[in-house]
Amino acid sequence: MRKSLRGxxxxxxxxxxxxxxxxFAASDADIEAIRKEIQQMRQSYEGRIAELEAKLxxxxxxxxxxxxxxxxPAIMSSGRRIFDNDFNPSxxxxxxxxxxxxxxxxxxxxxxxxxxxxxxxxxxxxxxESELNLSANVDDxxxxxxxxxxxxxxxxxxxxxxxxxxxxxxxxxxxxxxTAKAGRAFWTLGYLNEHHSHYDDFGDRxxxxxxxxxxxxxxxxxxxxxxxxxxLYTEIGGGVFRGDDFPGGTANGExxxxxxxxxxxxxxxxxNQSWRVGASWLGSESKGRSTNEGTxxxxxxxxxxIADLRYTWSPTGNSKQQELMLQGEYFLRNEDGTxxxxxxxxxLVNFDDSSSGWYAQSVYKFKQQWRVGYRYTRLDxxxxxxxxxxxxxxxxxxxxxxxxxxxxxxxxxxxRLRFQYNRDNVVANQTDNQFMLQYIIxxxxxxxxxx
Amino acid sequence: MKNFxxxxxxxxxxxxxxxxxxxxxxIFACEPEWGSLAKEIGGDKVKVKxxxxxxxxxxxxxxxxxLIAAMRKSDLVFCSGGGLEIAWLPILLQKSGSAxxxxxxxxxxxxxxxxxxxxxxxxxxxxxxxxxxEGNPHIHTNPHNISKVAKELANRLQKLDAGxxxxxxxxxxxxxxxxxGAIKRWEKMAEPLKGVPIIVQHGSWAYLVDWLGLxxxxxxxxxxxxxxxxxxxxxxxxxxxxxxxxxx
Numbered sequence: 001m002r003k004s005l006r007g008x009x010x011x012x013x014x015x016x017x018x019x020x021x022x023x024f025a026a027s028d029a030d031i032e033a034i035r036k037e038i039q040q041m042r043q044s045y046e047g048r049i050a051e052l053e054a055k056l057x058x059x060x061x062x063x064x065x066x067x068x069x070x071x072x073p074a075i076m077s078s079g080r081r082i083f084d085n086d087f088n089p090s091x092x093x094x095x096x097x098x099x100x101x102x103x104x105x106x107x108x109x110x111x112x113x114x115x116x117x118x119x120x121x122x123x124x125x126x127x128x129e130s131e132l133n134l135s136a137n138v139d140d141x142x143x144x145x146x147x148x149x150x151x152x153x154x155x156x157x158x159x160x161x162x163x164x165x166x167x168x169x170x171x172x173x174x175x176x177x178x179t180a181k182a183g184r185a186f187w188t189l190g191y192l193n194e195h196h197s198h199y200d201d202f203g204d205r206x207x208x209x210x211x212x213x214x215x216x217x218x219x220x221x222x223x224x225x226x227x228x229x230x231x232l233y234t235e236i237g238g239g240v241f242r243g244d245d246f247p248g249g250t251a252n253g254e255x256x257x258x259x260x261x262x263x264x265x266x267x268x269x270x271x272n273q274s275w276r277v278g279a280s281w282l283g284s285e286s287k288g289r290s291t292n293e294g295t296x297x298x299x300x301x302x303x304x305x306i307a308d309l310r311y312t313w314s315p316t317g318n319s320k321q322q323e324l325m326l327q328g329e330y331f332l333r334n335e336d337g338t339x340x341x342x343x344x345x346x347x348l349v350n351f352d353d354s355s356s357g358w359y360a361q362s363v364y365k366f367k368q369q370w371r372v373g374y375r376y377t378r379l380d381x382x383x384x385x386x387x388x389x390x391x392x393x394x395x396x397x398x399x400x401x402x403x404x405x406x407x408x409x410x411x412x413x414x415x416r417l418r419f420q421y422n423r424d425n426v427v428a429n430q431t432d433n434q435f436m437l438q439y440i441i442x443x444x445x446x447x448x449x450x451x
Numbered sequence: 452m453k454n455f456x457x458x459x460x461x462x463x464x465x466x467x468x469x470x471x472x473x474x475x476x477x478i479f480a481c482e483p484e485w486g487s488l489a490k491e492i493g494g495d496k497v498k499v500k501x502x503x504x505x506x507x508x509x510x511x512x513x514x515x516x517x518l519i520a521a522m523r524k525s526d527l528v529f530c531s532g533g534g535l536e537i538a539w540l541p542i543l544l545q546k547s548g549s550a551x552x553x554x555x556x557x558x559x560x561x562x563x564x565x566x567x568x569x570x571x572x573x574x575x576x577x578x579x580x581x582x583x584x585e586g587n588p589h590i591h592t593n594p595h596n597i598s599k600v601a602k603e604l605a606n607r608l609q610k611l612d613a614g615x616x617x618x619x620x621x622x623x624x625x626x627x628x629x630x631x632g633a634i635k636r637w638e639k640m641a642e643p644l645k646g647v648p649i650i651v652q653h654g655s656w657a658y659l660v661d662w663l664g665l666x667x668x669x670x671x672x673x674x675x676x677x678x679x680x681x682x683x684x685x686x687x688x689x690x691x692x693x694x695x696x697x698x699x
Contacts, residue, residue: 143545171550177523179546227523227547233516266516271504274515312513317504320511368678412677413538448542451513 089136089144090445094198096128097439104432107424109207111381111395112355113291113298113339115214115246116153120424121204121436127152128438129197131162135447141172145185147196162186162218177227184220187239188262189280190329191308193217199449201325201363202406203420203438206377208331208357212304214246217282219258233266233276247282247302247333249289258284266451273313276451280306286337292392295344300337300351306330310451321368328360335382341391349387356380369411375404398428414442476612479522479552481530481540482509484591485562485600489529491626492605496615500525509535510676514542523547525558527611529604532561533568533588557610563588565603566596569657583675592659594634601626648694650687668694 100123107120127150135145147163165183168174186194192209193216205215225237241248243257251257259282266276282304289298308329315322333355338348359377366372381395388394402425408418422434475498480486486501493499500521503509509531522528522543530536544553552558568586590596605623609616645664649656652671660667669690673683 167545169553170545170548171553176549177547227519229523231520233520235519264516267520268515268517271507274513274517276516317507318511319513320508448514448538448540450542451515451519 087136089134090447092133092442092444092446094129094131094133094196095439095441095443096130096198097126098122098128098203099125099437101435102432103434104424104427104430107426107430107432107434108392109211109379109400109426110398110428111384111393111400112211112379113289113296113393114211115291116293117215118210118213120426120432120434122152131196131198133445133447135445137169138166141169143167143169177229179225180222181225182222184218185223186216186218187221187223187241187260188225188237189213189217189260189282190306190331191278191310191327192329194450198440198442201327201361201371201373202375202404203418203436204404204422206329206359206361206375207379207400207402207426208329208359208377211357211379212247212331212333217245219243219245219248221256221258223260225262231267233264235262235264237262243284243286247289247304248284248286249298250287252287257286258282272315272317273311274451275311276309278306278308280308282306292341292343295342296392297340297342298335298337298351300335302337303334305332312451319365321365323365325363326361327363328358330356330358332356339388339393341388341393344388344391346387346391349385351385351388353382353385355382369409371406371408371410373404373406373408375402375406377402377404396428400426402426414446416440476527476608476615477525478527478529479525481528481536482591485529485531488597488601488604489527492601492619492622493608494618494622496612496618497608510538512539514539514546518543519546522552525549525552527558527560527607528552529560529562531563531588531590533563533585533590534583535563535588551611557607560604560607562596562600562603563590565599566590566593569661570654587654587657589655590658592656593662594630594637595662596658598627598630598634601630650691 098121100121102120102123108114109118130150132148132150133145135143138144144166145163146161146165149160149162151158151160161184163183163185165181165185167181168179170176170179174180186196188194192200192205193213197205197216204210209215219241221239221241223237223239225235228234228236238261239259240256241258241260242253243249243251245258248257260280262278262280264276264278266274268274282302284302284304286298286300286302289302290296291298306329309327311326312319313324315324335354336352337350339351340346340348357377357379359375361373361375363371363373378399378401380399381397384394403423404420406418406420408416410416416439418436418438418440420434420436420438422432422436424432424434426432476493476496478486478489478493478497478499479502480489480499481502483501483503483505486499489497489499502518502521503512518539519542525548528540528544528548530540549558550556563585568588568590571586572584590600601623605619608619612619641663646666648666648668649660650669650671651660651667654670654672654675656667659665669687671679671684671687673679679687
């Protein structure tokens with residue numbers, strides 16, 4: 001076909017030339033000149049045609065190789081350049097700043113030994129907690145994660161290791177469904193404990209977390225969990241811990257100080273509803289749990305039993321657009337040991353009693369970026385032994401409670417602004433009106449969230 | 452201490468218990484499209500669990516308890532990949548996936564790894580919205596992509612469940628005969644659509660647009676995953692008005 005194309009073009013050009021020149025009476029010299037001209041034109045045309053042919057071949061080749069590539073079933077990652085930072089861990093930063101304003105000067109919970117993290121948050125403008133997260137697969141069997149928190153304590157900026165753990169990868173080292181985690185982590189306990197606070201639906205933790213766990217339990221230890229091969233989601237597990245973190249304290253490292261066990265059950269109702277219930281236990285032998293700014297000390301055994309429930313319903317099936325979340329937890333604490341309040345000069349007083357606390361909350365996402373929420377939380381104080389009357393552990397018959405309401409705006413998965421109002425009745429005959437404005441910003445890598 | 456030994460004992464008992472025998476080969480499909488394809492090729496030899504419904508946006512579901520339980524039993528994880536399920540699939544895999552369904556193994560099958568991906572961004576910034584660094588993962592809207600994915604699915608089923616290899620091959624051949632016929636029919640029907648200007652809601656239609664030679668002139672979402680504002684919608688409307696095609 002290409003040959004005939006060349007022939008046709010040459011013939012046509014010759015014919016045109018001949019037809020235009022034949023009208024003149026031509027001399028030999030003229031004819032010779034014309035011949036030369038034709039020769040030149042012919043060469044020029046042939047050159048151009050050859051060029052076009054080369055281009056055509058080029059295009060055809062390209063199409064063929066494209067077709068070959070399309071048929072290729074292999075992964076299309078060929079030609080990817082490997083950089084020496086490809087194996088760097090994922091890096092994520094969370095900034096969680098607050099502006100708070102309170103109507104009362106103090107709001108100290110009485111009747112419980114309250115740790116530093118369990119106290120009312122700082123008033124005014126504060127950076128809150130900023131987190132730096134680094135994580136990566138170590139190899140095919142292990143995954144490592146570290147969370148460093150930058151906090152301000154006593155007017156000084158400090159770095160705290162909130163989490164630093166190694167965990168087995170899914171199906172890597174251990175049988176399917178079994179996971180081991182060692183180091184320091186927000187351990188599996190109740191609902192909120194394993195979540196970072198930036199993921200919470202309210203700007204502060206509910207009362208039982210503040211009073212019974214000093215906000216969160218992240219002792220050094222080892223935890224095993226196992227997902228059972230059942231149709232209903234069933235997970236059980238337990239852990240051993242050093243015993244330094246609240247409700248433990250002053251562990252001497254001889255054996256473990258705290259133990260945990262948990263069981264969870266959950267499932268879906270259709271595509272749009274999910275539920276989960278859980279029960280957890282945390283037992284600690286404390287050799288000295290110091291609270292209330294170092295004035296109160298507890299030595300003895302603490303058993304904490306937690307029941308948790310969470311239910312979500314997204315009317316459209318898409319939780320990003322519309323969702324209702326109900327959540328609640330109940331805590332029961334048994335303590336057997338001695339309390340001492342140096343501030344009140346009580347000396348060692350035997351203590352064997354139980355206290356409890358709970359919260360229930362509802363958060364409704366009514367529009368894609370807007371959520372409103374309400375939470376009620378309460379503590380039920382233990383009876384006061386005679387020796388502790390008048391001390392920080394004397395509730396004077398008042399059970400602390402707080403009503404909270406919040407509204408937040410989520411621009412993207414990576415930024416959220418929240419306004420919260422707490423009507424705080426933690427102290428008898430006092431209502432502390434607390435206003436909180438909070439921003440939560442996530443930059444860099446941000447791992448998937450648990451249910 | 453005593454309490455803890457009880458926990459250990461209980462866990463030991465659970466491991467000793469014989470694991471349930473599964474007659475069927477379990478497939479965990481992230482989207483219903485892949486669930487349907489798995490049923491076509493797998494027939495009655497497989498049991499398919501769809502993680503999302505057709506009404507759900509697969510980007511943003513939760514790592515629900517029911518999904519952890521389903522993953523616990525799955526022999527093949529069949530998803531779009533390309534970052535579409537990144538908000539929830541990694542948790543499920545970590546929590547209850549077997550070694551065979553983890554990244555890089557035969558049981559970990561990401562469909563978009565087997566087709567030519569469109570819209571791989573040259574630069575990534577979150578100011579661009581929820582972009583996928585791996586390219587557009589919504590590959591199922593071009594039936595030629597389905598052919599490639601079906602072929603690879605049949606390969607993997609034959610490898611993972613060798614006892615039924617012939618059955619899967621037959622199902623694949625039968626599916627491809629019907630599918631190729633359907634593609635011919637669709638392409639004929641869609642001929643008049645070539646060059647037609649369209650507005651899409653989300654970038655998920657890129658492969659359909661590419662297949663049928665449509666001309667995408669606008670997107671309702673200003674940026675992927677970011678809901679449209681009134682002013683953005685107005686600008687889209689104004690753009691539409693400049694096309695004679697829409698005004699007739």
